Amino acid sequence: MSFNLIIILNLLHCAAVPGLRAIQQLSWLPCRLVDEHVSLNSEGHAETQYEHREALLQFGHQGDTALNPNTITFLNTGSKVDMRKYIDGALVDQLECEIHRYSTQGIQMRWPGLGAQEHDTWFTCTLRHADGLFVITSFLRHTPATPTPGQADFRNWAPISDRETLITSTVMLVLTRTPVVRVGLLKHQNLHCQFAVDHKAADLTVEWRLQRRSERLTLFHHASRTGQTVGSGVALRGLKGSEGDASLTLPVTKTTSEGTYVCTVSVPPLFGSHDIILHVMESPRVSLNIDSTLSLVDGGEQKVVCLADNYFPLDVDMEWFREPSDGGLLPEKLDNVLYSSHRHHQDGTYSLSAFFLLHATLQDSGYKYFCRVSHSSLRMPVRKSFALTVTEFGSWNSLLWLVLVSGFILVMVIILRVTLPRLTLGRRANQKPY
Structure with a gap:
């Protein structure tokens, strides 16, 4: 039976049973193995070539038959750490699964979990939600039947055949449910970072760093072996036990809070981390210097100003248009608009004005003028408008x-x-x- 047919039959079965299509109920996931081939070039420098190979992550027990014998199968057997537990009702088509080889960077030691051997090899399995709801990185331990001569790292990987089945167990994972965060000013924000280990880790290190531009700041560091803690923002009680919460609570957000926050959890010889990108976004307050209606006599003039106030980040797009009141024609963009320079406020936000001098004619009467402001913090542009009425100088109003x-x-x-x-x-x- 072909692999594609297995997928179709499995999805049909899941669709027939309410709630069964949730990933916790499935026994496999289609994945991509990103294999690495390292060689030395003519100058003696290492060059890495990446090969994307079809693979299957199958959940079961040792001795189970591969669902698709024609592809690489990672048979994930019983463990206290199950990555499926942390996927909240996600569907198969919402997940991106990628497997990489993992090097312990020269650290040779036996994992303290049950059944581990000194010559074990390692893989990471990363599950990403297509809508950015979470990222889970699991560490898979594999005990090869024949140990690889020398150190098993990126220079000496054991080859994997196209139909090979590798028996693995998940021994540790690190996940975040806030891979990208957008927050306004003066807010309290929690950056999620969670971990699980298959034993109570006596040598656990948790660290948070902030990277922005050329800066690299350590915000929090805790080592369970020494009990030493530097920094704040993480509840120490959440770091005890085999399942832990290493989430970081930020102080009140400022424009300087933007950057990449890195949560790292290490249990030697494994080192897991997630980058959390924090964007500070404050929406502009848009206003006009006139009311919703403007009455002028023929030949009269009026300076019209559109103000976008207290927004962040800097980039903003402001345009003036006019259109007939009946909406029969497309809006016409005004080309006589001038802009002020950006004003930088003490809180880090910006303001900008777009203005023009309106010369009233009888032909302009009945037109609607509107200012449209676009900004990265807005899902839809903001529009502020006014209706123009122009009368003859000799009319009753005049x-x-x-x-x-x-x-x-x-x-x-x-x-x-x-x-x-x-x-x-x-x-x-x-x-x-x-």
Whole structure:
């Protein structure tokens, strides 16, 4: 039976039973083995070539038959650590499975778990959720029937045939449910990092680092063997036992909180880590300097300003458009728009203005003008608009405005004619004779 037919039959069976398609109920996963071939070039430097090979991760017991004998099978047998336990209802088509060889970087020691041997070889199996919900890295231990001469590392890998079945067990995993984080300013953020080991690790080291630009800062370090702890943000009670929570709680976020946070968990000779990318994003507050309606007379002018305030990061896109009120035509982008320089505030956010001088004509009456602001923190651009009404100078509105202004001037003239003589008489009365 071909491998593709096995997949189809398995998916049909899962679809027929409610809830069975969840990955915890399946006994296999299609994977990709990324094999490495290292050689020395003419200058004596090591060069690595990567070969992508079809593989199957099969869950079962030692002695089980490979579901597909025509492909590489990693038969994952019983262990206290089961990667499927940490996949919350994910479906097969939502997962990306990748297996790599793992080098202990010269550390030769026997894993303290049951059945381990000094000549064991290692693999990592990484499961990524297609929507970025989690990343799980599991360490697979394999005991070869024939030990590889010398040290089993990237210069001396044992070859794997296209139909080989490798018996493995999961001895440790490290996972994060926050591989990419987007957070606003002045927030408290938790960066998730969890681990599991098949025994109570007496030599456990947990560390958090922040990498940004050329900086590399150690935020937290704990070694269970010495009991030494440097830094804060991780609850020490969560690091005890074979299953631990090494999540980091950040202080109030600032623009300087951006960067790559690296959670590392090591139990010699294994070293697992996950990069968590933190983006600080603050949405712009968009406003206009006028109300939702603007009335002008023919030939009048008005400066119209669109302000995007207190956003982060810097990149923002601001445009002005106009369109008929009936929406019959596509919006027309205005080309007479000017921009202010970016203003940098003390909290690290920015502001920008886009403005133009509106020359009102009767043909413009009834048009709607809108400012559109796009920013990486926004799912959809923000629009702020106003409707323009233009009247003739001799219209009733203009005439009423002229009457009001003329009336005001007339009243002021009358007041001055009445009060000025009285002020003059009072001044004369106060004058002293000599």
